[in-house]
Amino acid sequence: MPGAASARPTHGAFLATLIEHQLLVPSGLAGVYGRGPVFEGVRIAVDGWITRRTINERPRRMAFAPFLPREQLERIGYLSNFPHLAGTIFSFDGDEAAAVEQARRAEVGEDWSEFQRQTDLVLVPAACYPVYPAVAQGGPVPVGGTTIDLGGSYVFRHEPSDDPARWQMFHQREMVRIGEPSEVLEWRNAWSVHAVDVLRDLGLDAEAEIASDPFFGRAGRMLARSQREQALKLEVVVPISGDQPTAVASFNYHGEHFASVFDLMSHAGEQAHTACVGFGLERVTLALVSAHGVDVERWPTDVLGRLWPDGSVPW
């Protein structure tokens, strides 16, 4: 629906509206925002809506802070595919004199990075990454596989942008399936269909499509083409701002990639297959504002009833 898409505001106009109505608070940096009471209230309600509409049967709840051992990022090959997006954690390594000099440079705006050393931690670029080594510690997954619910988990991607839907740190509402190839793929495909309904029931103009990840460099273009040909990545897109619709959920089939790295075994003693499903909670929130306006109390009654089934908004 090119007509509908072209009726969306520009990125700049939409961001100005979000700030004017205190949905977001600017930080001075692109893709870094504070979330005001209404935005955060909607974001949490979207999280709850997805939880109530889950197709997972009794998932296991786990949670991880948004970092992971650097060694894990190295082993899964992230630095080959997405070196431009990774955030790594550095920390001070020095004596009292070095600390004084570091603070002095910081105060006068000089470069103090030479006093920082790489730690053994990196920021999590995808919410599912810490799950695989954690589950592998428990031995082979049982018959029927296992499903993990990670709740809403922060991820970091170093991609400052003027697109108000592209944040450097945001919440993925994330679920992971581990098991036999057929059951994992079936779950991933079922979610990609179901998610369209979950989002359309909020009044969003949602469509599923085959997608690819933003692989780095020239070699990355071939990886992206191969990923599309195998339909390894599906997305649901919704118009938010600008000319193109924005991906608000993704559905990824990894084959045995993570199992091979972390020795994740099926009940039959073979490498397990894995898939993950993630909704971008901030993007769904922005899509709702774009579709229904900044005055949340005046959103369509059925949408309000789905987001707040007990009948009251929390602000």
Add this chain to the structure above:
Amino acid sequence: MPGAASARPTHGAFLATLIEHQLLVPSGLAGVYGRGPVFEGVRIAVDGWITRRTINERPRRMAFAPFLPREQLERIGYLSNFPHLAGTIFSFDGDEAAAVEQARRAEVGEDWSEFQRQTDLVLVPAACYPVYPAVAQGGPVPVGGTTIDLGGSYVFRHEPSDDPARWQMFHQREMVRIGEPSEVLEWRNAWSVHAVDVLRDLGLDAEAEIASDPFFGRAGRMLARSQREQALKLEVVVPISGDQPTAVASFNYHGEHFASVFDLMSHAGEQAHTACVGFGLERVTLALVSAHGVDVERWPTDVLGRLWPDGSVPW
């Protein structure tokens, strides 16, 4: 009660118990844990319990991802006081050949830090930091001041430790008060008294005390003594593991420090004063396990009723 404290398990024994019962999942790094379903269920219930017992009147909800502009960390003087705890975010800065070399080194376990450049972002070491510049954008705070509820917010501190209560990234359940000196200090003091009740009502052996921050180096010892003499920092401590009780909440009066950095004004046109209150959600969870055991269903009935007022645990 030194007798009660000395009856607590050692750090190592307590951590082994937590892992054995899948409350925590080890990552291979000190102070970095995955949270199992029961631990995460209790942590979220503690968050809700504190919300229900808040003394804030209609706080304003805001939320921030756990990073902030590096320039803000520089301006508030964090690098002078706590250079050893700060985590800074670096990212790749190079061409395709550099990316190939970086990935190659990572794969064979060589140092690849030279390809990383400091970004304009750092990790948040205290949940309240992003609030002050955000509130300052709205002009002077109104008569009666303003209270912000940040919910449960991740913070990072680079302090790997074998103490199972010292995590490198954890949730502060954080509230901030901004206004006249007397109203801010009164709120801080009232919370420090009230928090003891909030925690004792969960069956915890909680005590309030005057505390100090872990300032860096020799000059830091003087800062810590001055902070104690002025009672700028109060804590509530609870036995968890090891010989010493552990701080699970802190109550900090900043005077006009943050207001002077970020031009945060009172309604009368003077520099506002600020205070913050934070509960360490993972630490309160660990204290509950230490006090009542790993079998949460068998905790005292009144504690279960307070954590889950609708009568059912969520796992």
